[in-house]
Amino acid sequence: MTLLVSISDWMGFLRCRLQWDWMSPNRMNRMPKRPVPALMFGGAVHLALELFYREARNPVETFMQAMVLANTEAATPLEEAKLMELIGKGEHLLLDYLAYYGERPTDDRDGLRVLVTEQEFKVVIPGMVDAFFVGTVDGLCIDVNGDVWVLEHKTHTRAAPIDGWMLSEQTVGYVYAMQRAVLTGHFEDRGVPRSATVRGTLYNGLQKAVPRTGSRFTRQPIRVSRGALEMFQKRLVAVATEMRDDPSIYPTPTLDCVWQCGMYDMCLTARDGIDVSYMLQTETVQRPDRGIVYRQEE
Numbered sequence: 001m002t003l004l005v006s007i008s009d010w011m012g013f014l015r016c017r018l019q020w021d022w023m024s025p026n027r028m029n030r031m032p033k034r035p036v037p038a039l040m041f042g043g044a045v046h047l048a049l050e051l052f053y054r055e056a057r058n059p060v061e062t063f064m065q066a067m068v069l070a071n072t073e074a075a076t077p078l079e080e081a082k083l084m085e086l087i088g089k090g091e092h093l094l095l096d097y098l099a100y101y102g103e104r105p106t107d108d109r110d111g112l113r114v115l116v117t118e119q120e121f122k123v124v125i126p127g128m129v130d131a132f133f134v135g136t137v138d139g140l141c142i143d144v145n146g147d148v149w150v151l152e153h154k155t156h157t158r159a160a161p162i163d164g165w166m167l168s169e170q171t172v173g174y175v176y177a178m179q180r181a182v183l184t185g186h187f188e189d190r191g192v193p194r195s196a197t198v199r200g201t202l203y204n205g206l207q208k209a210v211p212r213t214g215s216r217f218t219r220q221p222i223r224v225s226r227g228a229l230e231m232f233q234k235r236l237v238a239v240a241t242e243m244r245d246d247p248s249i250y251p252t253p254t255l256d257c258v259w260q261c262g263m264y265d266m267c268l269t270a271r272d273g274i275d276v277s278y279m280l281q282t283e284t285v286q287r288p289d290r291g292i293v294y295r296q297e298e
C-alpha cells in the first residue's frame, strides 16, 4: 500500500499512535465532524493570503467567505456567535496586515515578492518502494537580496514562537521538497531558475491578538544548511520505515489532550475497553483526498 508521509502525519505518529491510527491517511483517515475553531481560522487566513499574493484579491473578503463556507460545509457547524467572533478577529487581523505590509502584494514594505503560492508536493522517499513525502507549502518568495525562501504563513496566539519554528521538522522538510522541485525546473515559468538555492523557510507570523507593545506581525527567515537537509532525509526514512512496520497502537495521554485532540471523547470511551467503531462512523468523517501539484516519481 502506498505510504504518504506528511509532516503532520509524522508528528501525529510520534505524538500519539492511537490518534494517528484513527486520523492518518495511511490508516483509517477519519477527522472529527465538528471543526476545531483554531484550525478553521488558520485555514481561512491561509486562503486569504494565498489569493492576495496570487491574484491581489482582497484578503478580508476571502477570509469571511471562507469562514462561512467552511462552517456551512462542516458536519456539525459552530454556533453563530462563535462564528461571528472568529470572523471579527480575522477581519481586524487582515486589515492590520494590509496597513502594515501594503495594500497590494507589489507594495510590500520589505520588498518581498511571492512567486509561487500554495504548492502541494509528492517526493519519493529514498530507498523505499511506493513511499512518498507529501505536503503543501504556502509559497516560494524572493527577498530584496535575490534569495529564494519557502514562505509559510503562521497565525499564533502569543508572541511568535521562533525557537519552536527553528527546530520544527517542517522548517527543514519543506525546503528539502522545494529544492527538489526547483532543481527540476518546475518553477522556471514563475521566475525561479533551476540553479536557485532555497535558503530556508521564511515564517510570516500573524499574531491573533494585538500585543501590548510592538507589532503583531513578524517575518523570521530561518536558514537551512545542506547538513540539516541530509539529517532530515535520514529521519524521514527512519520514521517512514517504522510507520510501515506494523507499529503497535496505544494512546499517549497528556494534559493537553482535552483541548488539542479532536478524538478526546472517543479516546475516553476506548480507555474503558469499549468498541468505538460506531462512534467512528457517527462522530467522524472521511478526510478528503489531497491534490498533488508537484510530483517527483521514481
Ligand code: SF4
Residues within 6 Å of the ligand: 016, 017, 018, 019, 251, 252, 253, 254, 257, 258, 261, 262, 263, 264, 267, 268
Ligand atoms: S485524547 Fe490524547 S491519548 Fe487520546 S487519542 Fe487523543 S492525543 Fe491520543
